[in-house]
Structures are given as structure tokens and as C-alpha cells.
Amino acid sequence: MLSLQQLKKTYENGHVAVKGVDINVEQGEFIVLVGPSGCGKSSILRSIAGLEAITGGEIHLAGRRVDKEKPALRDIAMVFQNYALYPHMTVYNNLAYGLKNRGVDKAEIDQKIQDVAKLLKIEEYLERKPAKLSGGQRQRVAMGRAIVRQPKLFLFDEPLSNLDAALRAHMRLEIKKLQRKTGITSVYVTHDQVEAMTLADRIVVLNGGVIEQIGTPSEVYHQPASMFVASFIGSPAMNFLDAQMVTNTLTLNKQTIDLNGVISTENGPVTVGIRPESASLEPIDNSLQMSMDVSVIEPLGPNQLVHGKWMGQTLTIVTPEVPLEINQPLKFIVAKRHLHLFDRDKKRVHVEREVFNDAKSMAIA
Structure with a gap:
């Protein structure tokens, strides 16, 4: 349905925002572009919409090239962060405006609006103006204005960032x-990795104008392609520790663990990544055994975040809600299947293992 081919965007001040990005989106797919501020995600979205002229590459939509077409001809609808509703118009007229401009029959406009209003549960707001609506109601109207056009493509530019946490979670659903x-x-563009994980069929993780990884939420969480993806996806963030690898034997602070059959790698220095929720307080055979001095405990209800020090490095793990003493050592175990290894270039070391869908980890994320 949508194909970006070597898309590039350079601004007049010389800043290269997008550096040759390739993305293919299937019919009906929900793709989320995620990354920190300045990674190029909004530039990509605005380029698709036609709000930014691209510097290089091509954009194809439903089999035709559109990057040289005017925005109005691309058959794309966009939902903005600030809703972009006409304040002097009622909700009904906001929904009808685009259809009127296209010369759609009045009766057909009314039917489309009634259908969309019912779908979004905004029937009772049709005669109100945007100032009389809450943030969540305005966002529904903004989405309704996009839906009523029945476009080939929806674009969402951080639509939930102005809402409070509870409403954001509701609107995600x-x-x-x-x-x-x-x-x-x-x-859908966001800097919020929780939105990305919960909404996406596939996630595109961007960093500095290039794609770090494209994959399902499970893939980018359980098999991050780089240390950047590993640190950006997942909350709390992954812990990173320096180690050595020799003939599939990992050495971490004089402790060795045989990874044969689980991880295949070249010899030499590696970085071990450990997700906080992969720590266990129960014994596990052939696992990494660690101990840290507890410094801070953050209760989360059924779980708690435990922060501490290991060999001078700060660590964070997730444990059940059990009593722990500050400044006392806490022993924990990490199964070898939950270890992530990265090479000198901060890229993922090849892994031979199944993807584990850990319900606890996804709940934390």
C-alpha cells in the first residue's frame, strides 16, 4: 500500500533529517515510527503527507508515485497533535468541511457523518464547537474528520501527547x-515506546535519520538489533555489562557460563544486556548468578523496581513485592536464554533461540 524508497530529507540549514530510508507498508497494516526527538520520524510523516518536499528518493501509494503530487491529491488523511479543528465551526461542520470541498452530495455527507459519529460515539457533540469539548473528545472529532473521507492512508502525528496519562491509555485502545x-x-509517529508496543503491527525504530530495526513488538523487544533499540524499547531500560566471550563461554566478573547452543558469536569483548524483568529470585540451572547492593526500592503494586550497585555499575531489576533491606546485598539469577549480547559495534550478536513472550515483561513495558 505504501512504499518509501531511499527517502532523504535535508533542510535548508544543512541538517540531514532522513538518510535514505526504505519502508514497505502492507494493506491494512498499522506501522508505528518511534524514536527520540530529532530521529527523523516526523520528517518522514510530513514527507508522506506532502507537507515537506523530499530531497531524494520516492514515495509510492497504492501503486502510484505521489511524492511529486500536491497533498490534496494524495488521498491521505492526517491526525495532528493539536487536533487542528476549526474553532468557529461546530463538530458537524468540522466533519463535513473536507467533503463539501470535494463536492460530495449533501445527503451523502450527512449519512457519512452520522455513521462516523456513531462509530466514535460523538453523536451528542455534533452541534458543539471544539472549545466546549474535552481533549479526548476533540481527538475523536479529529479522527472522525480523517475517517469520514475514507482515505487510502491514515497518518497520526503524536495524537495523544497532549492528553493525561489515563486518557492516553484509553485513547490508545x-x-x-x-x-x-x-x-x-x-x-503513527510517537516518541513513547509504550504507545509503539501496544498499537503497532510492526515498529520502525529510528535513530539519527536511519532505521535501527523494523519488526513486530515482540521482535524488537525480545531480539533488539542493536544496543540503541535494546535501551529504547522496554521500561525500565535494559542493563548493560561488559564481558568476554571465548568459544561460546561467557565470562562476566570471573563467573563463566556456557552459552553453546543458545548464542553463536565470535571471540572477544561483548556487552551483555539484561532486561530488569528477566531477573529471578528463584534458582535456575546453568544461569548467570549475580548480587547487587540495594540502594532504592520503587513499589509498583504486585512488583517493585529495585535499584542497586554491582561492581560499581548501576543496575535495575524487577522483583515480586518482597521485603528487602537498603544497603544489603540481593542475590538474583538470570537464565541464559534471557541474555542479550552485543558486539564492539553495538550490534546484536547472532542468536539461536526461540522468542519468549513473557507476560510479566510485556506488562511492565
Whole structure:
């Protein structure tokens, strides 16, 4: 449905925002572009919409090249962070505006609006103006204005960033259900990795204008392609420790663990990544055994975040809600299947193992 081929964007001040990006989006797919500020995700979205002229590459939509077409001709609808509603118009007229401009019959406009209002549960707001609506209601209207056009492609530019935490979580669910109902191909931009994990069919992780990894939420979480992806996806962030690898034997602070059959790697220095939720307080055979001095405990209800020091390095792990003493050692275990290894270039070492869908880890994330 959507194909970006060697997309490049350089601004007048010389800043290269997008450095030759290739992305292919299937019909009906929900793709999320995620990354820190300045990674190029908004530049990509605005380029697809036609709000930015691209410097190089091509954009194809439904089999035709559109990067040289005007935005109005691309058959794309965009939902903005600030809603972008007309304040002097009622909700009904906001929804109708784009259809009127296209010369759609009045009766057909009314039917489309009633259908969309019912879908989004905004029937009772149709005669109100945006100033009389809450943030969540305005966002529904903004989505309704996009849906009523029945475009080939939805673009979402951080649409939930202005909402409070509880409403954000609710609207995430609403957007996902809505996209499933309509089946419209969607590209969603966010810096929030929780939104990315919960909404996406596939995630595109961007860093400095290049793609670090494209994969399902499970793939980028359980098999991050680089240390950047490993640190960006998952909350709390992954712990990183220096180690040595010799003939599939990992040595970490004089402790050795045989990784034969689990991890295949070249010899030499490696970085071991350990997700906080992979730590266990129960014994596990052939595992990495560690101990840290507890410094801070953050209760999370059924779980708790435990921060501490190991060999001068700061570590964070997730444990069940058990009593622990500050400044006392805490022993924990990490199964070898949960170890992530990265080479000198901070890229993932080849791994021979199944992807583990850990319900606890996804709940924390």
C-alpha cells in the first residue's frame, strides 16, 4: 500500500533529517515510527503527507508515485497533535468541511457523518464547537474528520501527547479498535515506546535519520538489533555489562557460563544486556548468578523496581513485592536464554533461540 524508497530529507540549514530510508507498508497494516526527538520520524510523516518536499528518493501509494503530487491529491488523511479543528465551526461542520470541498452530495455527507459519529460515539457533540469539548473528545472529532473521507492512508502525528496519562491509555485502545474496524492502512509517529508496543503491527525504530530495526513488538523487544533499540524499547531500560566471550563461554566478573547452543558469536569483548524483568529470585540451572547492593526500592503494586550497585555499575531489576533491606546485598539469577549480547559495534550478536513472550515483561513495558 505504501512504499518509501531511499527517502532523504535535508533542510535548508544543512541538517540531514532522513538518510535514505526504505519502508514497505502492507494493506491494512498499522506501522508505528518511534524514536527520540530529532530521529527523523516526523520528517518522514510530513514527507508522506506532502507537507515537506523530499530531497531524494520516492514515495509510492497504492501503486502510484505521489511524492511529486500536491497533498490534496494524495488521498491521505492526517491526525495532528493539536487536533487542528476549526474553532468557529461546530463538530458537524468540522466533519463535513473536507467533503463539501470535494463536492460530495449533501445527503451523502450527512449519512457519512452520522455513521462516523456513531462509530466514535460523538453523536451528542455534533452541534458543539471544539472549545466546549474535552481533549479526548476533540481527538475523536479529529479522527472522525480523517475517517469520514475514507482515505487510502491514515497518518497520526503524536495524537495523544497532549492528553493525561489515563486518557492516553484509553485513547490508545480506541485508536487500535478503530483501525481494526476500518482496516485503513496507518502510519503513527510517537516518541513513547509504550504507545509503539501496544498499537503497532510492526515498529520502525529510528535513530539519527536511519532505521535501527523494523519488526513486530515482540521482535524488537525480545531480539533488539542493536544496543540503541535494546535501551529504547522496554521500561525500565535494559542493563548493560561488559564481558568476554571465548568459544561460546561467557565470562562476566570471573563467573563463566556456557552459552553453546543458545548464542553463536565470535571471540572477544561483548556487552551483555539484561532486561530488569528477566531477573529471578528463584534458582535456575546453568544461569548467570549475580548480587547487587540495594540502594532504592520503587513499589509498583504486585512488583517493585529495585535499584542497586554491582561492581560499581548501576543496575535495575524487577522483583515480586518482597521485603528487602537498603544497603544489603540481593542475590538474583538470570537464565541464559534471557541474555542479550552485543558486539564492539553495538550490534546484536547472532542468536539461536526461540522468542519468549513473557507476560510479566510485556506488562511492565
